[in-house]
Amino acid sequence: MKVSREQMAENRHRILDAASRLFREKGFDAVSVAEVMKAAGLTHGGFYGHFSSKDDLIAQTLAHVLAADSGGGGDLRAYVGSYLSPRHRDNCAGGCPTAGLAAAIRHQTPAARSAMTEGLRSQIDRIGKALPELDPADRRRAAIGSWAAMVGAVILARAIDDPALSDEVLEQTHAWVDAGISQVSAS
Amino acid sequence: MKVSREQMAENRHRILDAASRLFREKGFDAVSVAEVMKAAGLTHGGFYGHFSSKDDLIAQTLAHVLAADSGGGGDLRAYVGSYLSPRHRDNCAGGCPTAGLAAAIRHQTPAARSAMTEGLRSQIDRIGKALPELDPADRRRAAIGSWAAMVGAVILARAIDDPALSDEVLEQTHAWVDAGISQVSAS
DNA sequence: GGCTAAATATGATGGCGATCATGTAAATGT
DNA sequence: ACATTTACATGATCGCCATCATATTTAGCC
Numbered sequence: 001m002k003v004s005r006e007q008m009a010e011n012r013h014r015i016l017d018a019a020s021r022l023f024r025e026k027g028f029d030a031v032s033v034a035e036v037m038k039a040a041g042l043t044h045g046g047f048y049g050h051f052s053s054k055d056d057l058i059a060q061t062l063a064h065v066l067a068a069d070s071g072g073g074g075d076l077r078a079y080v081g082s083y084l085s086p087r088h089r090d091n092c093a094g095g096c097p098t099a100g101l102a103a104a105i106r107h108q109t110p111a112a113r114s115a116m117t118e119g120l121r122s123q124i125d126r127i128g129k130a131l132p133e134l135d136p137a138d139r140r141r142a143a144i145g146s147w148a149a150m151v152g153a154v155i156l157a158r159a160i161d162d163p164a165l166s167d168e169v170l171e172q173t174h175a176w177v178d179a180g181i182s183q184v185s186a187s
Numbered sequence: 188m189k190v191s192r193e194q195m196a197e198n199r200h201r202i203l204d205a206a207s208r209l210f211r212e213k214g215f216d217a218v219s220v221a222e223v224m225k226a227a228g229l230t231h232g233g234f235y236g237h238f239s240s241k242d243d244l245i246a247q248t249l250a251h252v253l254a255a256d257s258g259g260g261g262d263l264r265a266y267v268g269s270y271l272s273p274r275h276r277d278n279c280a281g282g283c284p285t286a287g288l289a290a291a292i293r294h295q296t297p298a299a300r301s302a303m304t305e306g307l308r309s310q311i312d313r314i315g316k317a318l319p320e321l322d323p324a325d326r327r328r329a330a331i332g333s334w335a336a337m338v339g340a341v342i343l344a345r346a347i348d349d350p351a352l353s354d355e356v357l358e359q360t361h362a363w364v365d366a367g368i369s370q371v372s373a374s
Numbered sequence: 375g376g377c378t379a380a381a382t383a384t385g386a387t388g389g390c391g392a393t394c395a396t397g398t399a400a401a402t403g404t
Numbered sequence: 405a406c407a408t409t410t411a412c413a414t415g416a417t418c419g420c421c422a423t424c425a426t427a428t429t430t431a432g433c434c
Contacts, residue, residue: 001381001382001383001428001429001430001431002379002380002381002382002428002429002430002431002432003380003381003382003429003430003431004430004431004432005431005432007381007431008380008381011381011382026294027216027291027293027294029214029216029217030216030294032420032421032422033421033422033423034421034422042382042383043382043383043384044383044384044421044422044423045381045382045383045384045385045424046381046382046383047382047422047423048422048423048424049380049381049382050381053422053423054421054422054423092293098343102290102342102343102346103289103290103291103342103345103346104214104290104291105345105346106214106279106345106346107213107214107217110348113346113347113348114348116346116347116348117346117347117348117349117352120343120346120347120352121349121352140359141359141362141363141366142363144340144355144356144359144360144363145336145359145360145362145363145364145367146363147339147343148335148336148337148339148340148343148356148360148363149332149335149336149339150335150339151339151342151343152334152335152336152337152338152339152340152342153331153335153339155289155290155338155339155342156285156289156307156334156335156338158290158292158293159289159290159292159293159300159303159304159307160300160303160304160307161297161300161301161303161304162304162308165304165307165308168331169331169335172327172328172331172332173331173332173335175328175332176328176329176331176332176333176335176367177332179328179367180332180363180366180367188398188399188400188401188410188411188412188413189398189399189400189401189402189409189410189411189412190400190401190410190411190412191400191401191402192401192402194401194411195410195411195412198411198412219390219391219392220391220392220393221391221392229412229413230412230413230414231391231392231393231413231414232394232411232412232413232414232415233411233412233413234392234393234412235392235393235394236410236411236412237411240392240393241391241392241393
């Protein structure tokens with residue numbers, strides 16, 4: 001049954017949102033096309049009316065979710081705190097797509113890699129802009145170093161089976177990043 | 188055809204080594220049991236004489252490779268430098284199993300998660316021991332923060348499609364980690 | 375209002391891969 | 405030496421999933 005243009009656009013959006021959550025939660029390979037469509041409230045048949053392949057869905061989902069990536073508005077300290085929280089660690093499906101998917105990008109198509117690259121580029125720029133008190137070289141270094149530590153810490157915290165150690169990785173990385181930013185500021 | 192006990196042990200070792208390289212290179216899902224056996228110079232039939240399932244292979248491979256993880260001997264600066272090098276970024280198959288596999292552990296069995304947790308615990312301890320000039324609290328913080336940044340930077344560098352940005356992530360994280368360690372030391 | 379094309383649904387198809395079944399030959403114990 | 409066990413090879417099986425074929429219904433246009 002055909003639906004209105006508007007309905008179709010909404011369906012497409014729902015598919016991308018569902019895919020985004022499912023991919024972050026379970027990984028690209030563990031999510032089937034049918035599962036995505038079902039989560040979007042449709043059946044698997046209509047999929048190829050929206051996307052040319054699963055790889056195409058992956059690439060478009062990345063572009064979709066990375067474009068929507070907030071970045072934290074401006075208060076870097078608050079953003080770091082929420083990023084390195086148990087709440088974020090435990091919320092893969094709704095959490096940062098970089099932390100959830102960056103490591104899997106290596107095995108995806110060039111289009112997907114390209115989308116991730118642009119997402120990371122703008123995320124680094126955004127963090128840099130949140131450090132206006134530094135000179136440009138220090139700002140760039142702090143932005144990249146902090147972002148690497150944040151992403152790495154969440155990935156490690158999610159990999160670790162022991163809640164105490166997992167919490168500690170988040171807390172200590174938080175302290176380390178805060179100290180790094182402050183000390184660079186003071187230099 | 189039966190082989191000697193010794194030969195069997197060697198075969199098992201070869202399977203684990205082959206699996207370790209293949210998993211790091213292509214990810215757990217993208218590597219088939221038959222592919223691992225072929226890389227070890229065997230056929231797929233004998234697999235279940237060594238392991239009870241692919242999941243079992245994954246868990247035992249992790250324990251195998253994480254136990255062998257060097258950690259760098261003692262010169263932390265040199266270790267950080269080689270870790271955050273283009274050479275290491277481009278050498279997934281032979282590189283750090285944490286950088287290559289940590290993000291995928293979330294989707295594996297409890298045995299695999301447990302192996303990774305113990306590997307991370309000892310790696311953090313090893314880095315901490317390479318910072319003897321710090322008091323215990325700073326040492327722990329520097330070890331965890333540096334390790335998170337190192338792992339995160341290699342994962343991001345491998346995800347990024349643009350060589351210049353990828354190199355920059357490695358270089359800037361290197362400078363950031365070095366500065367962090369030095370400034371903590373000086374405090 | 376009827377015609378056409380489009381958007382989804384339902385229902386194949388085909389390949390891949392984990393696991394199992396069976397054969398075979400050589401190592402090990404007596 | 406012989407019997408037996410065992411490590412591995414060859415050859416199914418079975419289910420899952422990406423993708424395609426076809427049907428159905430309705431939006432969009434005259």
